[in-house]
Amino acid sequence: MFWKRDNKIQVEILNPINISSPSSSPQQGDTKSPPIVREVDKDFAIKLLTYFAIVLQAGLLAYGYLELSAYYEQFGIGTTELELGTPTILVYGxxxxxxSIMGLVYLIPFIGALIPGLMFISVALTFVYLLMSRVSKKGEILEKGTWGGMLLLLVFIAPVLGVHHGVERARENIKADSGIDVSNGISRVHSIITDKGEITGQLVVADTKSSFLLVKDTLYKVDNKTNRVMRKTVLKAKDKKDPARKAD
Incomplete structure (x- = not known):
């Protein structure tokens, strides 16, 4: 027979068969990574606020102390003679x-009214720029800095409302109790009974230890416990020096 069991037939496939199955995973090109959201560093913001508060307090303390020192020195009073606590110096500062800031409104014509606002806007812009320069655009920084500066100005002015309210209350009570016309303000004259007799004048400053009373051109330092006159200082105008003699 022409067919035998041991004969082998070789079959060659000319066109390869591709078997494809639907993939459940999306194509790699369609996947998009979520956008990176930049946020303000809260720790840095807290540190920046802390530094700002420390610098502001130190500035007010230095300004208040130097101002008081220069003022009392004109009367012959040293700051070492007074009990000046931190709250007192801060209030004066x-x-x-x-x-000083509000005085610029009248000192510089035309643009004087804008100077206080510009000062606080500059401070707020610096703060906002340091905090948000990496997460916000320049327009947003400018807008937030401007609003922040106006808010700082309002916060700076707010304590004055309390002072004004206290003055008005005091004047109303004085007018009701004594009948004094307080529309033009109130002048005060102080009298202290001392070992030298009664002294009447203007009170420059007083604390728990001493009182300083100005009577015409003489300043009296009176001890509050014993009412003794501890010192008497006569204020005089300095003589104008001759320029020719000074040159020699």
């Missing part, structure tokens, strides 16, 4: 800073 704020008061003098407020008067």
């Amino acid at each position: 704020y008061s003098y800073a407020f008067s």
